Amino acid sequence: MAQAALKRGRIDARAEALAGYGLIAIPMVFFLALSIGTFVYAAYISVWDWNIRSGPEAFVGLHNFQKLLSDPVFIAAIGNTLYYTVIWVPLTMAAGLFLAVIVNQKIRGQTFFRAAYYFPAIASSAAITTIWIFLASPDGLFNGIRGAIGLNPLFALFGYAPDHNWIGNYRTALQSVILLNAWTTSGTFMLFYLASLQSISREVYEAAAIDGANAWQAFWHVTFPLLRPAHFFVATVGVIGGLQLWDQAFIAGGPNGDPANSLMTIVLYLYNALFIQIDPGYAAAVGMVLFAIIFSATLLQRRIFGGGPA
Amino acid sequence: MNESIDRAPLPGARGRRLRRGVAYALLIGYAVITCIPFGWTIITSFKTLPDSTQLTLVPDPFTLEAWDFALNHLQPSVVVLFLNSAVIAAVITLTNVLLGATAGYAFARLRFPGRDLLFLAVLATLMIPDQLRLVPVYILFSGVGLTAGFGQYVAVVLVGIVSASSIFLLRQYFLTIPVDLEEAARIDGAGFITTFWRVILPLAMPAVAAVAILSFQGSWNGLFWPAVFLSSDQSHWTLPLGLTQFRLAGGLATNWPPLMATVVIATVPIIVLYVFFQRYFVEGVAASGVKG
Secondary structure, three states: OHHHHHHHHHHHHHHHHHHHHHHHHHHHHHHHHHHHHHHHHHHHHOOEEEEOOOEEEEEOOOHHHHHHHOOHHHHHHHHHHHHHHHHHHHHHHHHHHHHHHHHOOOOOOHHHHHHHHHHHHOOOHHHHHHHHHHHOOOOOHHHHHHHHOOOHHHHHHOOOOOOOOOOOOOOOHHHHHHHHHHHHHHHHHHHHHHHHHOOOOHHHHHHHHHOOOOHHHHHHHHHHHHOHHHHHHHHHHHHHHHHOOOHHHHHHHOOOOOOOOOOOOHHHHHHHHHHOOOOHHHHHHHHHHHHHHHHHHHHHHHHHOOOOOO | OOHHHHHOOOHHHHHHHHHHHHHHHHHHHHHHHHHHHHHHHHHHOOOOHHHHOOOOOOOOOOOOHHHHHHHHOOOOOHHHHHHHHHHHHHHHHHHHHHHHHHHHHHHHHOOOOOHHHHHHHHHHHHHOOHHHHHHHHHHHHHHOOOOOOOHHHHHHHHHOOOOHHHHHHHHHHHHOOOHHHHHHHHHOOOOHHHHHHHHHHHHOHHHHHHHHHHHHHHHHHOOHHHHHHHOOOHHHOOHHHHHHHHHHOHHHOOOHHHHHHHHHHHHHHHHHHHHHHHHHHHHHHHHHHOOO
16 A cells, blocks of 8 residues: 555656646747857857858858957947946936835825836837937927026036937937936836835834934935845846847937947947848857856946845 | 924924925925826827927917828838737737746746756846847747748747746746645646646736736837847838837938827837736836845
8 A cells, every 4th residue: 555655656756747847848948949049059150250141151260259349339339338337227226226215105105106106117118219319309398498497508518509419419329318218217126126125124223213323324324235135136137238228229329329329339239240231250249248248247246245145 | 384383393203294295395206207208298299390399288289190190101000010019919928928837837836857957047048138149049040931021920929938037927926825725636636737727827816917017018118129020021010110210210200299199109008008007017027126
């Protein structure tokens, strides 16, 4: 009898394993083929002169990488992408944390405000960027309002004409995109921070209040350090997203990141290498450089934040 | 105003009231800033082109010309764009829920050799930048005829068929469901698949809804992969791709009112979803943020 039960158990375990493999089979095939596998394939393609129709033509070693690093447009793309990431991530983190803290107060309408602040993040990049281009155009709402409330002399000090084209001018195009994305993404970061804020126990604040800390001190000495895992997560997600900037640059500046390559990003360069220069080997090399940058950035953050949640 | 309060100034209470006032001012002020661009978009869609550059809240004259243009005269038609977007988003949502739930269940509950390693592999794909896949995926797909004709749709769907975060989110939710429920079903003679379908999945509806909403939003709004695979054939464009092309290609580039009407059309479905399922949007994002 015991043997029968044991046997049944073994059959059960086998059936369970089979069911398990069956259920994960399709997703795993796609993950292996279209994600992990592609990474290896991209590395392989990057060392070839590759024809988009007929495949590999000649092994060129690191030639694609050499060519890449000697192209001033690619250097500009790296510069723009890093500049964007370095400004956009802290700005959006600060805005998201700020929103999370004020929404987390004991206030009426908390759900409403939370929903309102996340709202810009739900629209498509195409829609929101088009709106932004319109608002920032020479006779758009932004210029109209600053004229109407008499801010033009202030802007003139910085050399901006009353009809400055914010996204269409190479001096301000990237900054405008930074602001746009800080505005849309701060709602998402707010939600990330809120989840962590709500897990901080009341007792910690009561203890801080007994020690005579005011709200400001409590925030900087209690809340902010306790949010370290959240900082790490948000910063990591932000940097990985920021280094992949493409949508807004393409919508506003087209494939060349106009004006004057001011919106040229690494991913836009990658896209052009494949679809305009039609050079897959070269494009794959761009991808590998992007991966190297993202990978080092993530490692660097791990050091800065002293490791986050596993 | 209220003397009794003024005469007895509890410093703490006063400070709290002041803080509260400042907090509300900030909250409402920022909510207004957030709404202005959308409000302005809707107002502009009822204006004429010369009027669209004026700083006026009421269209003068009020006109439906822009809407007529957006609905009837876009090339390709906005109906085509809408249908393409809807079908692609619906299919990707369905596959993410289905494959995400089945794989999530297997990773959460079933015991099989290599499970944890395979799950780690799934999580590792979160670290591979999506666009890094561009060259290999494009070459792979063009080799099997997915870069022309109907295959273009298939290509866009395949790239988004199931995301690691869909699997992750559902797995985490399944882990919170008490094992007793499943054991009860098993003792009644139900197999793994029946248990999953009849017992577990109905209990996981909040997570299923969150994954469905996030997948729909992502694919409805997506621009990169549609631009990669669908650009060459106008009749395959999605709303975001069409909007981008109209923006870039002369004609509508600065013809603001019809462009804004198209923006409204592209955004309304998501807004409707958001109004009804706000909770799932918010919880889905929050859940994907609480890792480990």
